[in-house]
Amino acid sequence: MEENNIRKYAQLMKELGLTGLEITEDGNKIRLERSEGVKVVEAPPAVHEIQKAKGDTPKTDKDLIEVASPxxxxxxxxxxxxxxxxxxxxDSVKKGDVLCIIEAMKLMNEITAEQDGVIAEVCAGNGEVVDYGRVLFKIRRNEA
Structure with missing residues (x-):
């Protein structure tokens, strides 16, 4: 397998947030793994842009954090x-508390809270297939 192909696969893993990838090409097998911790992000801008394009206006609440699937x-x-x-x-959550697990390519990835707050809404169901950027939880920030 050529180095350029390996680099392309590594970039694809990074873009999709994957922690592991196994490829068989021309009888050769390669497994790529990343040990980088999975970080929970607020809903990516792309999700908001799609909503605007559809004519949906997302409700804004400065104290509400959307935890999206990475x-x-x-x-x-x-x-x-x-x-x-x-x-x-x-439920009250502290920064670092596990909110859920996402299984991707037989790897279990813990999704954790990035800051303290209270779970305002659970937006996805157990066993559901979720896409990148799908809102999983809404967390109300603790009052400072």
């Missing part, structure tokens, strides 16, 4: 099926 994968709201969810509406 990757495509299957959302899990609890560690195991039937167990208590990591968080539910009304």
């Amino acid at each position: 990757m495509v994968g299957v959302l899990y709201l609890s560690f195991k099926e039937g167990e208590k969810p990591f968080v539910k509406e009304g």
